[in-house]
Amino acid sequence: MEQAAPDPERLLQPAPLEPLSHPDAGLESMVGEETKGARDEGPGDGTMTENNFSLKKIEISVSEAEKRTGRNAMNMQETYTAYLIETRSVEHSDGQSVLTDSLWRRYSEFELLRNYLLVYYPHIVVPPLPEKRAEFVWHKLSADNMDPDFVERRRIGLENFLLRVASHPILCRDKIFYLFLTQEGNWKETVNETGFQLKRVADRLYGVYKVHGNYGRVFSEWSAIEKEMGDGLQSAGHHMDVYAASIDDILEDEEHYADQLKEYLFYAEALRAVCRKHELTQYDLETAAQDLAAKKQQCEELATGTVRTFSLKGMTTKLFGQETPEQREARIKMLEEQIKEGEQQLKSKNLEGREFVKNAWADIERFKEQKNHDLKEALISYAVMQISMCKKGIQVWTNAKECFSKM
Amino acid sequence: MCGFADSSWKEISGPFTWTFGSCYLYTKRMGFLPALHRLLPCCSNTTDLILPNGGTPAGTASPASSSSLLNRLQLDDDMDGETRDLFVTVDDPKKHVCTMETYITYRITTKSTRVEFDLPEYSVRRRYQDFDWLRNKLEESQPTHLIPPLPEKFVVKGVVDRFSEEFVETRRKALDKFLKRITDHPVLSFNEHFNVFLTAKDLNAHKKQGMALLTRVGESVKHVAGGYKLRNRPLEFAAIGEYLDTFALKLGTIDRIAQRIIKEEIEYLVELREYGPVYSTWSALEAELAEPLEGVSACIGNCSTALEELTDDMTEDFLPVLREYILYSDSMKSVLKKRDQVQAEYEAKLEAVALRKEERPKVPADVEKCQDRMECFNADLKADMERWQNNKRQDFRQLLMGMADKNIQYYEKCLLAWESIIPLLQEKQEAK
Numbered sequence: 001m002e003q004a005a006p007d008p009e010r011l012l013q014p015a016p017l018e019p020l021s022h023p024d025a026g027l028e029s030m031v032g033e034e035t036k037g038a039r040d041e042g043p044g045d046g047t048m049t050e051n052n053f054s055l056k057k058i059e060i061s062v063s064e065a066e067k068r069t070g071r072n073a074m075n076m077q078e079t080y081t082a083y084l085i086e087t088r089s090v091e092h093s094d095g096q097s098v099l100t101d102s103l104w105r106r107y108s109e110f111e112l113l114r115n116y117l118l119v120y121y122p123h124i125v126v127p128p129l130p131e132k133r134a135e136f137v138w139h140k141l142s143a144d145n146m147d148p149d150f151v152e153r154r155r156i157g158l159e160n161f162l163l164r165v166a167s168h169p170i171l172c173r174d175k176i177f178y179l180f181l182t183q184e185g186n187w188k189e190t191v192n193e194t195g196f197q198l199k200r201v202a203d204r205l206y207g208v209y210k211v212h213g214n215y216g217r218v219f220s221e222w223s224a225i226e227k228e229m230g231d232g233l234q235s236a237g238h239h240m241d242v243y244a245a246s247i248d249d250i251l252e253d254e255e256h257y258a259d260q261l262k263e264y265l266f267y268a269e270a271l272r273a274v275c276r277k278h279e280l281t282q283y284d285l286e287t288a289a290q291d292l293a294a295k296k297q298q299c300e301e302l303a304t305g306t307v308r309t310f311s312l313k314g315m316t317t318k319l320f321g322q323e324t325p326e327q328r329e330a331r332i333k334m335l336e337e338q339i340k341e342g343e344q345q346l347k348s349k350n351l352e353g354r355e356f357v358k359n360a361w362a363d364i365e366r367f368k369e370q371k372n373h374d375l376k377e378a379l380i381s382y383a384v385m386q387i388s389m390c391k392k393g394i395q396v397w398t399n400a401k402e403c404f405s406k407m
Numbered sequence: 408m409c410g411f412a413d414s415s416w417k418e419i420s421g422p423f424t425w426t427f428g429s430c431y432l433y434t435k436r437m438g439f440l441p442a443l444h445r446l447l448p449c450c451s452n453t454t455d456l457i458l459p460n461g462g463t464p465a466g467t468a469s470p471a472s473s474s475s476l477l478n479r480l481q482l483d484d485d486m487d488g489e490t491r492d493l494f495v496t497v498d499d500p501k502k503h504v505c506t507m508e509t510y511i512t513y514r515i516t517t518k519s520t521r522v523e524f525d526l527p528e529y530s531v532r533r534r535y536q537d538f539d540w541l542r543n544k545l546e547e548s549q550p551t552h553l554i555p556p557l558p559e560k561f562v563v564k565g566v567v568d569r570f571s572e573e574f575v576e577t578r579r580k581a582l583d584k585f586l587k588r589i590t591d592h593p594v595l596s597f598n599e600h601f602n603v604f605l606t607a608k609d610l611n612a613h614k615k616q617g618m619a620l621l622t623r624v625g626e627s628v629k630h631v632a633g634g635y636k637l638r639n640r641p642l643e644f645a646a647i648g649e650y651l652d653t654f655a656l657k658l659g660t661i662d663r664i665a666q667r668i669i670k671e672e673i674e675y676l677v678e679l680r681e682y683g684p685v686y687s688t689w690s691a692l693e694a695e696l697a698e699p700l701e702g703v704s705a706c707i708g709n710c711s712t713a714l715e716e717l718t719d720d721m722t723e724d725f726l727p728v729l730r731e732y733i734l735y736s737d738s739m740k741s742v743l744k745k746r747d748q749v750q751a752e753y754e755a756k757l758e759a760v761a762l763r764k765e766e767r768p769k770v771p772a773d774v775e776k777c778q779d780r781m782e783c784f785n786a787d788l789k790a791d792m793e794r795w796q797n798n799k800r801q802d803f804r805q806l807l808m809g810m811a812d813k814n815i816q817y818y819e820k821c822l823l824a825w826e827s828i829i830p831l832l833q834e835k836q837e838a839k
Binding site: 176179190191193194197198200201204205207208211212214215218221222225228229232236372375376379380382383384386387390391393394397398400401404405407 | 657660664675678679689692815825828832
């Protein structure tokens with residue numbers, strides 16, 4: 001996928017909200033692919049996901065925060081804060097707004113969304129999230145994520161994040177963003193839930209099969225007091241025993257399928273790891289750029305003699321006397337060298353970053369293909385398993401029916 | 408021709424009602440062919456039944472002409488399809504709302520070529536109360552016979568909706584079975600109460616009138632003082648008593664198992680109904696996999712529907728018939744008890760006579776009557792028991808085959824659903 005080489009300078013600027021001047025054709029088609037492939041979900045007509053936020057006015061707010069307790073992936077109790085996201089559509093005619101969706105999300109889900117956006121739109125500067133940890137809380141001694149002030153600041157930060165994404169002409173069309181606002185339960189939880197529900201279903205099915213085993217015994221006892229009916233009952237009872245026993249093999253296969261689903265979830269972890277790496281490289285790049293900018297500024301000041309920024313050197317110079325022109329020249333030369341070095345470093349870091357994104361992207365694409373293929377295989381073998389179970393069921397009951405007919 | 412239709416037949420057979428037992432008794436007295444074990448014709452020709460002493464037979468005459476009745480005897484005891492001349496159906500339930508109460512009536516359609524029926528076809532409406540009345544009358548008037556059971560009278564209000572479609576349909580089927588069993592019975596089907604039930608425009612008027620002509624054998628069974636033990640219960644009755652005990656137990660167990668299975672299936676259904684939609688939710692978050700996942704969701708939905716149909720069928724068709732047979736064997740046992748009482752009375756009387764010292768040790772008339780009564784009862788009951796055993800075998804054969812069938816159909820529906828999504832899952836994604 002061809003990417004237009006971004007100006008390094010552009011990378012330095014704080015999140016620009018204006019669209020890219022020539023959006024990459026490849027980028028757009030990828031976006032289109034994402035939304036086209038999936039079915040259009042949600043209320044209203046099918047075109048809504050495509051045009052949702054650009055044609056209709058949407059109001060998004062993170063209106064409430066609530067403390068919750070739950071179980072995490074390690075099945076340990078944890079406390080966290082959930083935030084209520086409300087989406088309103090504004091009617092053009094009267095300006096009235098109607099609440100269309102509302103659901104609760106926690107910080108980690110916002111993170112997941114942002115990571116997803118970072119990866120799928122590597123060319124776009126994705127709006128930032130508020131800080132993860134309460135590092136600095138006014139007039140409090142310890143960092144506490146439950147602190148009401150922190151929660152309030154975070155709430156505002158999360159709201160800003162959503163509003164910025166919604167006002168971005170490309171990001172706002174993203175299907176996952178739309179689902180984030182409207183659909184309870186994200187992808188990972190959904191796949192997880194499939195596994196849980198499968199277990200519950202399997203337990204119940206076990207019960208149904210096993211109770212049939214009782215028929216075997218009672219038919220046998222009954223056949224003892226019957227003359228003509230005896231044989232038929234006895235042999236039918238045997239088939240009921242076979243039926244009851246068959247569930248054990250069936251459930252073994254179902255467990256295998258559940259395992260395949262779990263494996264599939266590792267894809268999410270892989271995605272997360274890539275996003276983290278990308279963030280680190282971005283951070284690195286930004287720091288280097290800032291550094292460079294500071295040095296350039298310093299250099300300019302020294303050359304022109306004006307002091308615009310506070311520097312320790314400047315202060316000491318003021319207090320303890322000017323430096324000599326030779327000293328100044330030396331410093332300027334040093335700075336110029338550092339700037340040159342810095343510019344080179346920035347260039348290479350930039351290249352590195354882009355290289356990383358390109359490879360990571362390719363990797364993720366490949367992984368996505370693999371995951372889709374693997375999951376399809378899993379679904380097919382699940383279906384095959386169900387078919388086999390049905391055929392066995394038909395066989396057993398047909399045999400039993402024949403025994404009954406001989407009664 | 409014998410004067411069976413003549414009302415003076417009443418005198419000879421004493422306080423009996425006309426049954427094949429009476430026929431047996433009569434033929435024994437007259438020295439014709441011995442015991443009527445099965446309902447075989449006691450004579451090949453109605454003309455044989457002319458009374459030798461020229462007297463006229465006494466006894467209660469049934470509305471059925473005895474000659475036509477004996478004609479029937481010449482055929483197979485079980486009236487099969489080809490010789491059937493009486494058809495009764497219960498259908499068309501309707502709700503009636505009155506000021507005092509609300510109830511359901513059913514249409515009873517009768518088609519018959521029998522002479523006992525003035526018209527070839529009848530259509531009347533009856534409610535459960537009327538069926539109950541009929542059964543009581545049959546028990547009274549035919550105490551030596553096994554009367555088929557009715558579906559349960561009382562339902563726990565609040566638990567069961569007695570006006571729901573399922574309940575009414577289940578009841579209708581049971582009432583239809585009840586009448587068909589009577590129709591199939593060579594003696595009961597000729598009972599006058601049965602006739603009235605099928606034909607009378609206003610049954611209530613008949614109920615009030617009462618059938619004073621018939622006396623109850625039950626009345627004449629005196630209470631046997633002081634726990635008199637039966638000398639020797641005939642083997643066949645002892646055997647069937649034991650059989651019925653075990654049979655009822657096994658049926659009870661089967662009923663509990665069937666209920667448990669339905670309960671487990673319903674719980675399985677609840678989970679399935681939550682499981683399917685999860686695939687839908689997941690599908691919404693996918694691109695390439697969206698269609699396959701949606702397909703799986705729909706497939707599970709279809710299986711859920713099939714399972715629901717299975718549990719409904721079992722509840723409506725299987726369980727009620729099972730319970731009916733438990734009631735049937737209960738009523739069989741009470742008839743056996745009555746038979747025991749009759750035998751006990753006879754033996755008590757016999758013993759009383761033996762203790763009396765008399766010059767001429769002639770068996771008094773009333774003891775003989777007792778003996779006749781007992782032997783009649785034995786014959787009727789034995790015949791009914793055999794009929795019951797045959798019917799039971801057919802009924803259970805049908806019931807259990809039906810159960811197997813429903814399960815087969817369930818699996819076939821599921822098989823179809825899963826087989827149809829395989830191509831969807833294997834479909835290659837079109838190049839974008």
